[in-house]
Amino acid sequence: MPVPKRKRSRSRRDKRFANKGLKIQAITECKNCQEALMPHTVCKGCGFYKGIKILTTKAERAGKRSEAKSAKSARLGQQAPEAAPAVDESK
Numbered sequence: 842m843p844v845p846k847r848k849r850s851r852s853r854r855d856k857r858f859a860n861k862g863l864k865i866q867a868i869t870e871c872k873n874c875q876e877a878l879m880p881h882t883v884c885k886g887c888g889f890y891k892g893i894k895i896l897t898t899k900a901e902r903a904g905k906r907s908e909a910k911s912a913k914s915a916r917l918g919q920q921a922p923e924a925a926p927a928v929d930e931s932k
C-alpha cells in the first residue's frame with residue numbers, strides 16, 4: 842500500500858481549506874444594455890444605474906473628442922486659404 846513519504850506541513854494542509862469559504866459572486870444584468878454586472882454598480886458599458894445616466898463612457902468621450910477635433914480642423918481649414926492670398930498680395 843502506498844504511503845506518503847513526508848508529513849504534509851500545516852501550511853500546505855491549511856492552504857487546501859483556505860478557499861473553502863469562498864462564495865460565487867452575485868451577478869445582475871444591466872437594465873439598459875443587458876450587460877452582466879455586479880449588484881449596486883454603475884454599468885461601464887452604457888453608464889446607466891437604475892435607469893438614470895450617471896457616467897459618460899469611454900466611447901462617448903472619444904466620440905466627443907473626435908467631433909471637437911474635426912470642428913477645429915474645419916475652422917482652421919477655412920481660415921488658412923483666406924490668410925494665404927493676403928500674404929501673396931503684400932509681396
Ligand SMILES: [Zn+2]
Nearest residue numbers: 871874884887
Ligand atoms: Zn448598461
